[in-house]
Amino acid sequence: MSEPRQVLLINPTITSKRHARFPLAVLSLSAALTGRYRPIILDGNIDRNFVATAVNRVGSGGIAAVGVTVMGGPQLVSAIAVSRAIRAQAPEVPIVWGGAFPTVCPEATVNSPYVDYAVRSQGEETFLELLDAITAGGSDAPTGVRGLSWRSGDCAVHNPERQFSAVALDRTLPYQTLENPQQYLTHTYLGSRTAGYQAALGCRFRCTFCGVATMYRGRMALPTAARLEQDLGFLQRQLGVNGIQFYDHNFFDREVDMAPLLEVLAKFQLPWWCFARSDALANLSEASWKLVRKSRLRMTYIGAESPSDWLLHDIRKGTRADQTFAAIEQCRRYGVVPELSFMLAPPQDPEGETERTFEFIRLIKRFHPPTEVMIYIYTPLPTRRDNTNAAAARMADTLRDGSGAPVAFPRTADEWAQPSWVRYWCHKDAPWLSERLRRRIVDFTTVLGCRFPTIMDVRAPRWGKAALRGLAAWRYRYGRYGNPWELRASSRLIRQWDPRVLSL
Ligand code: B12
Structure with missing residues (x-):
């Protein structure tokens, strides 16, 4: 019997090694693929040289396809870097994106030259069917694979949605295939x-x-x-x-x-x-x-x-x-x-x-x-x-920037990776914010964060948190949030972590 074909599953860097958590998306895909394919997980949160590792892995041959999990925001930037490098090294290897970004933006995903397929929503069954189609070697377009978006000439094609499936709840995640599960x-x-x-x-x-x-x-x-x-x-x-x-x-x-x-x-x-x-x-x-x-x-x-x-x-x-x-x-x-x-x-x-x-x-x-x-x-x-969330579509249509012009969302992954859109995806900025309002929100967040340091930060010293609390007390009490320069300077010394970025 021939060896199962290898599939490289990549979790591009999104956080520091210290804050890396189990890469659940690629683990779940790996559980579904095992038996029919040989999944290999590469975690960019652990391997800080993951682009070079991916290129070497693909360069040594035998990889049937690469699957990349992509969340919008900072992970998009590292997903683009690794996909581009793989495409340059081995243009014949299909690159498949799945996760929150391609689900929300399938068109922008397949508008990008380093992505061949976007898997929308749950990925296990869609990916398996796609891999079967790819490895069968025929020249037929994957029109029958539900939940898939792809490109035909200049057009993005969105196959019909795939039904929700609870099958993943029957599978056990292969934690033991990760290099040293303890480090997560x-x-x-x-x-x-x-x-x-x-x-x-x-x-x-x-x-x-x-x-x-x-x-x-x-x-x-x-x-x-x-x-x-x-x-x-x-x-x-x-x-x-x-x-x-x-x-x-x-x-x-x-x-x-x-x-x-x-x-x-x-x-x-x-x-x-x-x-x-x-x-x-x-x-x-x-x-x-x-x-x-x-x-x-x-x-x-x-x-x-x-x-x-x-x-x-x-x-x-x-x-x-x-x-x-x-x-x-x-x-x-x-x-x-x-x-x-x-x-x-x-x-x-x-x-x-x-x-x-x-x-x-x-x-x-x-x-x-x-x-x-x-x-x-x-x-x-x-x-x-054609999204079923019509209320969300209506709301997106009414968005205007500061000058009253309609907000035009990016049309490619590269445009979404521009710093202003990364900030948008991370809920940090929006085109309709005036400079004054932007400043006021940052200032309020600084004063509030110093007056009430988060208990989630187990690293900042107790004395440091007490000092910040004391320093911020008068500003918070009297609602004087404007330009809290002394809090910004102190926060740089007593670095608190931001759970919005790093999680717990
Ligand atoms: C864990 C997590 C994180 C971790 C990432 C850990 C990691 N990857 O190592 C951290 C804390 C770093 C993180 C950060 C962010 N996150 Co986050 N995060 C999550 C969370 C809670 C769980 C994701 C998860 O593991 N799910 C379990 C797996 C099994 O499900 P899944 O990822 O959806 O994967 C399935 C499918 O998507 C698909 N699939 C996924 N990848 C692939 C790849 C291929 C090839 C295929 C075929 C299919 C496929 O198949 C999988 C199995 O069905 C989700 C919320 C949620 N519950 O999903 C939010 C979520 C994904 N995050 C989100 C966001 C916006 C962010 C941020 C960008 C912004 C923010 N402030 O929240 C930040 C970025 C922070 C920064 N650096 O500045 C949003 C994305 C929304 C969107 N519209 O894109 C979510 C959905 C939260 C929400 N409700 O809005 N996040």
């Missing part, structure tokens, strides 16, 4: 050996700003309790994990479905972190909250987004501002730190909404000071004309 366990406030993990697939909600909504189109599936128990057992016993960060888009869903999973977590009592919705937390029964406490949920990330119910309605969030307070209250009662994220400066009313959000944050800090706050700019992403 990082020191966080959850534990000295924290792992990133995803239990459920998808999300039922379709918020207009969220990439996950484009990826899963309102579908989701939970794992069985047995599956969760098996995975947590493996992570704890085999790898020595003592803290878990759940990447599930929305961990707390229907209470009745969650109960068995909470029982498993209460058994392990590994400190954990997750994403949650305020309405779900506010409505959780006391019995479930007791399990939450027993399981040692340390912090939960709640998309509060805005103090304005009209905006929450516009972005299809499905929650209200009063539920934000109800969720904080429940978290306080059961010893969980609420971590709230906000989206400032929406195009409908950038200045007004920003000021209202500042006041709302101050109110929350008075109500429950340990609440953590994450500040982002509201930056909706483009949607395809």
